[in-house]
Amino acid sequence: MGENIPPADVPVVPRAGTVYGVLAEYDGVAPLLEAAAKVRDGGYTYWDTYTPIPIHGLDEAMGIRKTRLPWVVFGAGVSGALLALLMQWWMNAFNYSYVVSGKPLLNLPPYIPIIFEVTILLSAITAFLGMLLLNKLPQLYHSWFASRAFARRVTTDRFFIGIEARDPKFDIAEVRALLGSTRASQVETVVEPAAPAMPEQVRKYGLPVAVLLLAVALVPPLLIAKARLTPRNSPRVQVIADMDQQPKFLPQQANPLFLDDRAMRPLVAGTVAVHHANLDKFLYQGIAEGQWATGFPMPVTTTLVARGQARFNIYCTACHGWDGAGNGPAAVQGAARSPESWVMPTSLLDGVVRERPNGHIFNTISNGIRTMPAYGDQIPVADRWAILGYVRALQLSQAAPKALVPAERQAELR
Amino acid sequence: MAEVADIRRDNVWLGGAGRAVAIVAGAVGAVGLGIGGAIAWAQPDQRAHFFASYLTNYCYFLSLGLGGLFLVLLEHLARAGWSVVVRRLAEGIASTLPVLCLLFLPVLWGMGYLYPWVNPRGDLAEHLQHLLEWKRPYLNTGFFGVRAGIYLVVWLAISYYYLALSSRQDRTGEPRLTLRLEGLAPVAIILFGLTLTFASFDWMMSRDPFWYSTIFGVYYFAGCVVGGFALVTVVAVLLQRGGRLVSAISPDHYQDLGKYTFGFIVFWAYIAFSQYLLIWYGNIPEETQWYVRRSHGPWGGVSVLLLLGHFVLPFVAIISRWPKRRPALLGAVCVWILGVHWFDVYWLVMPEYSATAVPLSWLDVVLFVGMGGVCTARALLWLGRRPLIPIRDPRLEESLAFENA
Numbered sequence: 070m071g072e073n074i075p076p077a078d079v080p081v082v083p084r085a086g087t088v089y090g091v092l093a094e095y096d097g098v099a100p101l102l103e104a105a106a107k108v109r110d111g112g113y114t115y116w117d118t119y120t121p122i123p124i125h126g127l128d129e130a131m132g133i134r135k136t137r138l139p140w141v142v143f144g145a146g147v148s149g150a151l152l153a154l155l156m157q158w159w160m161n162a163f164n165y166s167y168v169v170s171g172k173p174l175l176n177l178p179p180y181i182p183i184i185f186e187v188t189i190l191l192s193a194i195t196a197f198l199g200m201l202l203l204n205k206l207p208q209l210y211h212s213w214f215a216s217r218a219f220a221r222r223v224t225t226d227r228f229f230i231g232i233e234a235r236d237p238k239f240d241i242a243e244v245r246a247l248l249g250s251t252r253a254s255q256v257e258t259v260v261e262p263a264a265p266a267m268p269e270q271v272r273k274y275g276l277p278v279a280v281l282l283l284a285v286a287l288v289p290p291l292l293i294a295k296a297r298l299t300p301r302n303s304p305r306v307q308v309i310a311d312m313d314q315q316p317k318f319l320p321q322q323a324n325p326l327f328l329d330d331r332a333m334r335p336l337v338a339g340t341v342a343v344h345h346a347n348l349d350k351f352l353y354q355g356i357a358e359g360q361w362a363t364g365f366p367m368p369v370t371t372t373l374v375a376r377g378q379a380r381f382n383i384y385c386t387a388c389h390g391w392d393g394a395g396n397g398p399a400a401v402q403g404a405a406r407s408p409e410s411w412v413m414p415t416s417l418l419d420g421v422v423r424e425r426p427n428g429h430i431f432n433t434i435s436n437g438i439r440t441m442p443a444y445g446d447q448i449p450v451a452d453r454w455a456i457l458g459y460v461r462a463l464q465l466s467q468a469a470p471k472a473l474v475p476a477e478r479q480a481e482l483r
Numbered sequence: 484m485a486e487v488a489d490i491r492r493d494n495v496w497l498g499g500a501g502r503a504v505a506i507v508a509g510a511v512g513a514v515g516l517g518i519g520g521a522i523a524w525a526q527p528d529q530r531a532h533f534f535a536s537y538l539t540n541y542c543y544f545l546s547l548g549l550g551g552l553f554l555v556l557l558e559h560l561a562r563a564g565w566s567v568v569v570r571r572l573a574e575g576i577a578s579t580l581p582v583l584c585l586l587f588l589p590v591l592w593g594m595g596y597l598y599p600w601v602n603p604r605g606d607l608a609e610h611l612q613h614l615l616e617w618k619r620p621y622l623n624t625g626f627f628g629v630r631a632g633i634y635l636v637v638w639l640a641i642s643y644y645y646l647a648l649s650s651r652q653d654r655t656g657e658p659r660l661t662l663r664l665e666g667l668a669p670v671a672i673i674l675f676g677l678t679l680t681f682a683s684f685d686w687m688m689s690r691d692p693f694w695y696s697t698i699f700g701v702y703y704f705a706g707c708v709v710g711g712f713a714l715v716t717v718v719a720v721l722l723q724r725g726g727r728l729v730s731a732i733s734p735d736h737y738q739d740l741g742k743y744t745f746g747f748i749v750f751w752a753y754i755a756f757s758q759y760l761l762i763w764y765g766n767i768p769e770e771t772q773w774y775v776r777r778s779h780g781p782w783g784g785v786s787v788l789l790l791l792g793h794f795v796l797p798f799v800a801i802i803s804r805w806p807k808r809r810p811a812l813l814g815a816v817c818v819w820i821l822g823v824h825w826f827d828v829y830w831l832v833m834p835e836y837s838a839t840a841v842p843l844s845w846l847d848v849v850l851f852v853g854m855g856g857v858c859t860a861r862a863l864l865w866l867g868r869r870p871l872i873p874i875r876d877p878r879l880e881e882s883l884a885f886e887n888a
Binding site for chain 1: 756759760763764766803886
């Protein structure tokens, strides 16, 4: 290998045959650290150390200034936190405001885990990508690979210092002398290898052939798209036929096996689900002798009404309010948020509800009415009657004459 | 540069100054405990306050002792090399556990004042009485005492074994002892975790027997570890100021102590928030009552102090590398953490005594000085009889050469 003196203006991408730089090889960490300190003191810019393992103290020996990556990561973390806050405010409090469990719409505690996660996510991604970017990675080829010693041992058991020719202070004799004065086992001048020449055929036909192959590769997806998008009379080609055509009947299909041609079979008359006969119309439907029942199917006791109060406070107060006047917290919130469309719940103290027979109100609790959903699936039947008992008690107490209040508590009345 | 610190010229002995401080601290501590006890004896109406304050300070110093023991176990469990130079200091902190066992006895004496389940009030609502009846097989004085005995014996046994073998290695230099301690560490740390968790349930959580939180033990554990690392840091700074271990403990060691302190500050906040979020979201009265007591009135102020002082401030103060490598600065932050950690324990224990006011009083000061003095004396006397670093630990060289990249 000849040692060319590089011209004054070294191109960033060196031409083949020019000197890329000088490489020194070391057997151990200690000589490498000494040499790195020497090169650092020599004032070189375009140089680096190459080691198979991370080495403590190398940063100081090389005089590398501290990375600014932590600040970039910090910025990313702060943006992540703000982004998560903005996102949740937009989704929960602004664009689709929806009251959950009576909590306020803009509501910090449940936001915190998501803020935390997004902060970590953006920080971690930034730290990883920023590390790659600042290290100019990934780099698939490096001119030092031209050195056989470097290529074979830099990732196993040797340590290298390379000073590149593009360094403004680079002078091949000086650099070789400097590295030679360290405890290097070998100093080598690396010449930029000549790039292998492109074969004539590739240069001539490469591009047309590539375009042609690409065009051919586009044909199958285009055919598939056409087959899927154009209507036709003949059946489609079925690749996996037994998935597309399963031997079964879907709802509403015909089945000639039965006289009525229906694939869905009706229940045999009189069928009831196990334990769900519910034959007692009074108890289960509130109907007595074809009319809405007026009494209760069980004795009305203070225990029953107290049970009803507890259930009422759990299920009904959200809308109907604690006193049944129809001003529960959910109703008030809803009316405040969408006054034009919100339907306020009925006051249970109104004359209409007062005069409704027991069976009718029981039916309303069970099956719902207007915007009120059905509670039959959530509240056991005895509890629904208990709630009715408490509603009657409310109707009585909210319009009770003063004389009914015990004498010793009359003073508390306002 | 990778150079092993030369500790041959380091002073690794506490010496006469340590003994003098120990005697003063012990005397002051005994006087403090004596005054507190005398007041409780003479003034029956002060006893409920006395025992609540006693339990606060007991759980505080216990958290430091257990934190020290945890550091020792952690090093052996992970076969950590870096922390060998500060392990003796953690052992010194853990050496207070026998004293803390004795200091537990007054808690047994004051059970009636501390735990409502001992003599339930007659006017409790029916469902609360039912709840206490339901918990009776666990929450009764006999079983409480037996459990406390188990916890204390486990801690005594673990600390005795780890401290005694470590001291023996100073004399014999057997590497085998390190292997033995490492081999036992997994068992010891599991026992440690279980006893600490149940002790915190018994001694602090059952102050409100109607409330429960399964993460409570982890919360107290987080406080223990924060306290342990902060105290080791402060002790190391003080010893170096006093001319001990000057070259043995380097900024790299401080940086790691700082990292752990920082990490467990965040862990503490994470656990505290986990407990809070679930209870807040569930919004069930039997769970929220504990937080309602702590978030309204003056206790709300203490909660904010904890959020800012126990999390935000230390987080900002030691997140970066720079303060962690400056012993004076890191030590100051750790002193702050130790102070605010006391308020953390106070916040756990006290609101069940006084829900409407923060009853800070001279009793807290007297008992803090009393217990702190006695524990300091014990730790200094223990450290005074052996070198301040495990001089013949096989990983000492590694620890001395330790560097943070």
